[in-house]
Amino acid sequence: MNIIDHPSPNFDDRPAGKTLDMLILHYTGMRTAAESLARLGDPMAKVSAHYLIDEDGTLYRLVDETKRAWHAGVSHWANETDINSCSLGIELQNPGHEFGYRAFPKAQLSALSDLCADILSRHAILAERILGHSDVAPSRKKDPGELFDWRGLAAAGIGRLPEKTASAHTMDDDEARASLTMIGYDPGAPLGIILTAFQRHYRQTNIDGQLDAETAGLIRALTG
Numbered sequence: 001m002n003i004i005d006h007p008s009p010n011f012d013d014r015p016a017g018k019t020l021d022m023l024i025l026h027y028t029g030m031r032t033a034a035e036s037l038a039r040l041g042d043p044m045a046k047v048s049a050h051y052l053i054d055e056d057g058t059l060y061r062l063v064d065e066t067k068r069a070w071h072a073g074v075s076h077w078a079n080e081t082d083i084n085s086c087s088l089g090i091e092l093q094n095p096g097h098e099f100g101y102r103a104f105p106k107a108q109l110s111a112l113s114d115l116c117a118d119i120l121s122r123h124a125i126l127a128e129r130i131l132g133h134s135d136v137a138p139s140r141k142k143d144p145g146e147l148f149d150w151r152g153l154a155a156a157g158i159g160r161l162p163e164k165t166a167s168a169h170t171m172d173d174d175e176a177r178a179s180l181t182m183i184g185y186d187p188g189a190p191l192g193i194i195l196t197a198f199q200r201h202y203r204q205t206n207i208d209g210q211l212d213a214e215t216a217g218l219i220r221a222l223t224g
Contacts, residue, residue, distance in 0.1 A: 001059065001114050003051075008041045008062040010048035011069050015085050020065070022080075022087035022129045023119060024072055024136060025112075027143040028052070029096030036093055037062075046070060049089035051115060057107035059115060065123075075136035076186035077129075083136050088119060092144060103147045116158045127160035128184070131201075138197035139189050146204040161202065162221035171216035179223045 014020070026049065028036040033054040040048050040062055049071040052060045063069040071089030080086060092104060092112065119125070132148065133141040154161040171179075173191055181187040185194045196209040202218050 001111075001118060003059050003061045006037055006041065006052075006060040006062055008048040008069075009043045010040070010046055011063045011067040014066070014068045015082075018082070018085040020086055020088065020123055021125055022077065022083065022131065023116065023125050024083065024087050024089050024131055024133060025144050025148070026071060026089060026091045026133045027094035027096050027101075027145060027148075028091050029094070029098060029143065031095050031099050033058070033093045036091065040091065049091040051089075052091040052093065053108055053111050053115070054093045055105050055108050057105075057111040059111050065119075072133065072136060074140065075133075076188075077131065077136045078184040088123070090115065092148075094144070097142055097145065101145060101147065104144070104149060109149055109152060113153060113156045113158060116153070117156070120158065127154075127158070130159040131184075132197075134197045134200050135185070138186065138193050142200065146200050146207050150201055150204075160222075162218060165214060165217035165221055170213065171211060171219065173211065176211050176216065176219060179219045182223050183219070 030036045036052060039045050048063050048069045050063045050065055050069050052062060065088060068084050069089050070084060072083035075083040077083060092108060094104060133143045150159060151161055153159050177191055180194050192209040195211060196207060199207045199215060203215055
């Protein structure tokens with residue numbers, strides 16, 4: 001695996017007592033990799049990630065894994081609110097929803113799979129803690145979005161998707177919120193926003209934020 005070092009100054013030390021046990025996937029939301037690298041390396045921007053993968057599969061290392069990159073911002077997962085301190089961040093070059101969101105090329109996804117496999121060989125990160133930015137910051141973020149191939153990544157042993165939807169059944173709002181909180185989503189965010197983020201990851205064919213039978217079945221499949 002060929003990695004190009006492109007150091008960013010935007011990092012600091014991980015606090016004592018924090019375990020690196022999460023992997024957060026993003027899209028850059030910028031038109032070109034050159035623009036993305038410039039922003040992630042701009043000390044005034046105060047944002048970064050550990051890695052960036054261009055659409056052709058070129059892999060850049062921006063921040064050493066031992067350091068805390070500034071990629072997650074205000075976020076929450078399973079009672080943890082300092083996601084930067086316990087995670088690695090990978091940016092995927094993609095213009096995002098603002099500049100012409102598009103599917104992620106095979107070369108980019110292959111490089112991502114190889115990088116994730118390498119990371120998982122060195123860090124004890126559970127499948128359910130390999131997440132999108134939208135999972136940990138659902139009120140603010142959509143990335144990597146509904147065109148990201150979570151299923152292909154899971155087939156390679158990276159991340160978690162239910163093999164099938166649990167039998168369709170009704171689920172009221174209280175049960176849905178309790179179940180989504182059990183999965184890890186922020187209990188303080190509006191339910192519709194959490195459902196939308198959940199669907200971006202687990203039901204990408206219909207992102208409507210509604211608690212229909214299919215969505216309820218997927219929630220149950222992940223918590224049953």
